[in-house]
Every structure is written in structure tokens, then in C-alpha cells.
Amino acid sequence: MRTFAFFHCLYICTFAFAYPHVEQDKLSRRDLSSVRWSGAIVTAPEGASFNEITSTIKVPSVTGPIDAAYSAYAWIGIDGWGGLNNLFQAGLDVRGIEAADGTYVPQFRGYFEWYPEGANFSTPDELPLLSGDTMLVRIVASSSTQGTVYLENERTGESKEYNFDEPSYALTGRYAEWIVEEFSSNAVPSNCIFEFQSAEAQMQDGKTLAASSGSLVQVQDGRLVASFDNSDVKVVS
Numbered sequence: 001m002r003t004f005a006f007f008h009c010l011y012i013c014t015f016a017f018a019y020p021h022v023e024q025d026k027l028s029r030r031d032l033s034s035v036r037w038s039g040a041i042v043t044a045p046e047g048a049s050f051n052e053i054t055s056t057i058k059v060p061s062v063t064g065p066i067d068a069a070y071s072a073y074a075w076i077g078i079d080g081w082g083g084l085n086n087l088f089q090a091g092l093d094v095r096g097i098e099a100a101d102g103t104y105v106p107q108f109r110g111y112f113e114w115y116p117e118g119a120n121f122s123t124p125d126e127l128p129l130l131s132g133d134t135m136l137v138r139i140v141a142s143s144s145t146q147g148t149v150y151l152e153n154e155r156t157g158e159s160k161e162y163n164f165d166e167p168s169y170a171l172t173g174r175y176a177e178w179i180v181e182e183f184s185s186n187a188v189p190s191n192c193i194f195e196f197q198s199a200e201a202q203m204q205d206g207k208t209l210a211a212s213s214g215s216l217v218q219v220q221d222g223r224l225v226a227s228f229d230n231s232d233v234k235v236v237s
């Protein structure tokens with residue numbers, strides 16, 4: 001699942017990238033705008049970089065639409081923002097799958113990706129996920145080109161680990177984010193609440209930054225609205 005990040009830095013610079021989807025102006029420290037992303041973003045202080053990010057993601061209840069395909073991805077990741085051409089991400093894939101009777105029913109899968117390589121998904125067999133479950137997601141970059149994704153269903157205790165080696169792009173560790181992303185051609189699931197809890201990113205020196213210390217980013221079309229709820233990040237569709 002391709003992601004795009006691109007923004008206009010008010011302070012010193014403009015990033016220019018070849019991606020077809022262009023982010024809009026950066027409005028202020030705590031109010032960023034994006035084509036497809038709503039959530040929270042933290043930036044590493046000068047000289048520091050992120051090598052770990054973690055959060056729980058609550059599997060939402062999805063009631064519709066029942067007559068159309070829909071999808072949304074709730075994920076955490078390192079890099080990707082600020083025009084960076086790489087992104088190490090993992091999280092929850094939510095989509096409406098057409099059933100035999102023609103209605104659309106929700107399917108939940110874990111997924112993990114080191115962009116620009118394609119996404120891989122956990123199968124419902126190896127990691128069953130139901131509405132109301134809490135999935136722990138942890139991404140550890142052991143170097144700029146190696147890392148591990150850890151997914152755990154906290155209700156059942158089932159967990160999976162996936163190792164990455166030698167992706168096409170090395171990480172910088174400049175950004176970490178907790179995001180719900182829409183897929184342009186589909187609806188997002190209606191009246192859905194995505195919650196990221198215990199959301200923090202760790203830097204090489206062991207210091208951590210909470211998601212709630214970061215900036216909120218909002219999809220321009222208003223289909224996904226992000227807010228801070230105490231130390232949690234909440235995105236409502």
C-alpha cells in the first residue's frame with residue numbers, strides 16, 4: 001500500500017518529490033495537512049534519530065458501508081513524512097470484502113511493509129483479529145536497512161514477528177508517525193474510531209517521544225479526523 005508524504009516546510013525549505021500526490025502547506029506546528037494521512041507525527045531533535053516505534057491499535061467496529069468496497073490502514077512507521085522516499089511501517093489493514101450475498105463485510109489483517117517494497121499481510125489464521133481486540137505493534141530498526149516488526153493480539157496472546165533485510169531504501173529515522181491512511185479510490189469505513197494507545201517512538205540514545213508531543217496531520221478531504229485524547233491518538237471516520 002503505497003503511501004505518500006510530502007510537505008511544505010514553512011521555516012527553511014521546500015521538499016520537492018516525484019510523487020504524483022502532493023501534500024498541502026504545513027499550517028502550523030500542530031496542524032499539518034495531507035492527501036491521505038490523518039494522525040500524529042513526531043520529528044527527531046537535531047542529531048537524533050528514531051529506531052523504534054510502538055503502539056497498540058484498537059481493532060475498530062465497522063458497520064458499513066455494506067453496499068460498497070472500503071478500506072483504511074491504521075499503521076505506525078518510521079520516516080515517510082517530509083518527502084522522505086522510504087517508510088518502514090506496520091499496522092492494521094481494514095477492508096470491506098464482498099460476501100456471497102453481495103454485501104461487504106469487514107476483514108482485519110496485520111500488515112507490514114518497508115516501502116517501496118510491497119506490503120505483506122498476516123493471514124487470519126496466524127493472527128486472528130476481531131473488533132474490540134487490541135493489537136500491539138512494535139517496529140525496531142536494528143540498522144538503517146534491517147529491522148523487525150512485532151505484532152501481537154493482546155486478547156489472545158498470539159504474536160508474529162517478521163524480519164526485514166536489505167530493503168531498497170535506508171531509513172533516516174527523522175520522523176515517526178501513527179497514521180490512519182485512506183486509499184483514494186475507496187470509501188473509508190463509516191463511523192469508525194481508530195485508537196493508538198501507549199504510542200511512543202524511541203531514539204538511538206534510548207530517549208522516547210510520545211505521539212502526543214507531536215503534530216497532528218489531517219487528510220484534506222475531512223474523511224478522517226485526527227485528535228489527541230490525553231496521551232492517545234484518535235482518528236475518526
Ligand SMILES: *[C@@H]1O[C@H](CO)[C@@H](O)[C@H](O)[C@H]1NC(C)=O
Pocket residue numbers: 119120162163164
Ligand atoms: C513478504 O512476502 C514476500 C513474498 O512472499 C517474501 O519474499 C518476503 O520475505 C516477505 N517479507 C517479510 C518481511 O516477511
